[in-house]
Structures are given as C-alpha cells and as structure tokens.
Amino acid sequence: SADMLIRANQVDSLANHFPPCMREMHRHLNTVHHMKHTGRRQFGLFLKGLGVPMEESLAYWKRAFGPKIAPDAFDRNYAYNIRYDYGREGSRTQARPFGCRSIILGDPPARGSGPHAIEQHGCPLRQSKEPELRRLAQSYHLRDAEMPSLLAEVQGSHYQFACGRLLRSMRQSRAQATKAPGTEAPPPVDDDIRPISHPNEFASISMGINRS
Ligand code: SF4
Structure with a gap:
C-alpha cells in the first residue's frame, strides 16, 4: 500500500513517471475519453497502487470519460467496477x-x-512493431546507441528487461537535466539495468519512493 495520497487532478502531472503500458493507456484515455473493461482494470488498479483513493479514482474516471459519457450514465455503468476494485462491492x-x-x-x-x-x-513492449517501439523509446529519451539492444531484448521476449532499460534511460536523462551549471556531475543513477516486475515498481522508482 502507498504512503502518499494522490488526488484526481494530480494524475496527469504524474504520467511522466508511468511505464509504457500505463502511459499508453493514459494517453488513450485523454484522447478517446473511453476505455474498455480490461484496460479500465489494468489502469484503475495501477492508480490504486499509486495511492489514488476510491473517491478520487471515481472523480478521475468520470472526468476522463466526461466528453463522451454523461455523469449519470457514468454512475450507472462504470462506478460499480471501480468501487469493486477498492473492495467496496461484491466479495469485498x-x-x-x-x-x-x-x-x-x-x-x-x-x-x-x-x-x-x-x-x-x-504491454506495449510486447505488442508494438518497430516504428512504435522507436517512438516509445524516444519518449523515454533512449540514446540511439542503445536502440539495437532494446530491439534485441524485445525480439528475445525480454520485455521486462527492456522496460528496465527505458526506466534507466529516463532517470539518466532527468539526472542530466537537473545538473546545476558549474557542478561536476549529475546525481548518480544506478547503472545496472534491473528488470521491471510490476508497473507500480517502475513508477515508484521513477518518483523516488522507496517502498521496501
Ligand atoms: Fe508495463 Fe511491465 Fe510491460 Fe513495462 S514490462 S510496459 S511495466 S507490463
């Protein structure tokens, strides 16, 4: 369980800490304003893991669906499943x-x-063709020199390792950007690539939250 409370209106600003799967779903939600059941569960439970409480999650989804789904239709058709995932309905x-x-x-x-x-x-690393993978890699600031390694990892079905590479790349580029003028080196980033086992693990590391 998370130590911090995240409100509905903070989700958008945290998306740059999300792994590829969640970033893609967040983008989809913000452009299409709708999501099918499996995606709602995958993204909704991720938000729960991030520390978004139930009422804030309901507000978030209602607003995201807003351009397509009226509030009362949302309450009738979508709210139950969100409450269910927070243990407030059904088997609890x-x-x-x-x-x-x-x-x-x-x-x-x-x-x-x-x-x-x-x-x-x-998992977009599993499902994407090369042009999409290149676009994805760029959005995590992967250096061109690392692109063949990423493609080889995906080719070999090592998606979680490839995901760890993207996390490292993003953290390295962030460390570079925060380097103050005149200082020696950016803050150190762990150089080893660690395979990602959970989307919330990716986000926690990116946000600098130590949950262990
Ligand atoms: Fe998401 Fe895991 Fe795939 Fe990364 S490896 S994109 S966290 S499912």
Missing part, C-alpha cells in the same frame, strides 16, 4: 494491481473499428 476482497507477468501473458488488446471498439491494455 482487495484487488491487487496486475504485475508485468500477468499483463504480458494476458490476452492482447483487440483492435476493432471505431474508437469505442479499440482496446488499450497489455
């Missing part, structure tokens, strides 16, 4: 955010026609 068990293995091994998203038919969930 606490659902846990999905880890990388179950996301990677799950059914890939269907690509139907029309924006409401498009699913957006799963």
Whole structure:
C-alpha cells in the first residue's frame, strides 16, 4: 500500500513517471475519453497502487470519460467496477494491481473499428512493431546507441528487461537535466539495468519512493 495520497487532478502531472503500458493507456484515455473493461482494470488498479483513493479514482474516471459519457450514465455503468476494485462491492476482497507477468501473458488488446471498439491494455513492449517501439523509446529519451539492444531484448521476449532499460534511460536523462551549471556531475543513477516486475515498481522508482 502507498504512503502518499494522490488526488484526481494530480494524475496527469504524474504520467511522466508511468511505464509504457500505463502511459499508453493514459494517453488513450485523454484522447478517446473511453476505455474498455480490461484496460479500465489494468489502469484503475495501477492508480490504486499509486495511492489514488476510491473517491478520487471515481472523480478521475468520470472526468476522463466526461466528453463522451454523461455523469449519470457514468454512475450507472462504470462506478460499480471501480468501487469493486477498492473492495467496496461484491466479495469485498482487495484487488491487487496486475504485475508485468500477468499483463504480458494476458490476452492482447483487440483492435476493432471505431474508437469505442479499440482496446488499450497489455504491454506495449510486447505488442508494438518497430516504428512504435522507436517512438516509445524516444519518449523515454533512449540514446540511439542503445536502440539495437532494446530491439534485441524485445525480439528475445525480454520485455521486462527492456522496460528496465527505458526506466534507466529516463532517470539518466532527468539526472542530466537537473545538473546545476558549474557542478561536476549529475546525481548518480544506478547503472545496472534491473528488470521491471510490476508497473507500480517502475513508477515508484521513477518518483523516488522507496517502498521496501
Ligand atoms: Fe508495463 Fe511491465 Fe510491460 Fe513495462 S514490462 S510496459 S511495466 S507490463
């Protein structure tokens, strides 16, 4: 469980700490203003893991769906599942955010026609073709010299390791950017690539939260 409380209106500003899967879903939500069931669970439980409480999560989804779904229709059709994932409905068990293995091994998203038919969930490192992978890598500031390694890792199905490479790249570029003029070196970033096992682990490391 998280130590910090995150409000609905803070989610957008934290997206630069999200792993590829969650960034893609966040982007989808902000452009299409709709998401199918599997994506809602994957992203919704991630937000819960991030420290977004239930009321804030309901507010977040309602606003994200706002341009397409009226508030009363949202309450009727979508709120139950969010409350359920917080243990307030049904069996009242606490659902846990999905880890990388179950996301990677799950059914890939269907690509139907029309924006409401498009699913957006799963692991983009597994599902993307090379041009998309290059765009993704750029958004994590991966150096050109590392691109062949990333592509080889994806080719070899080492998605979680590739994800760790993107996290390292993003942290290195951030450390460079925060280097004050006249100082010797940027703050050190762990040089080893560690495979990512959980989307919330990626976000915690990026945000500098030590949960151990
Ligand atoms: Fe998300 Fe895990 Fe895939 Fe990274 S390896 S994009 S955290 S599912």
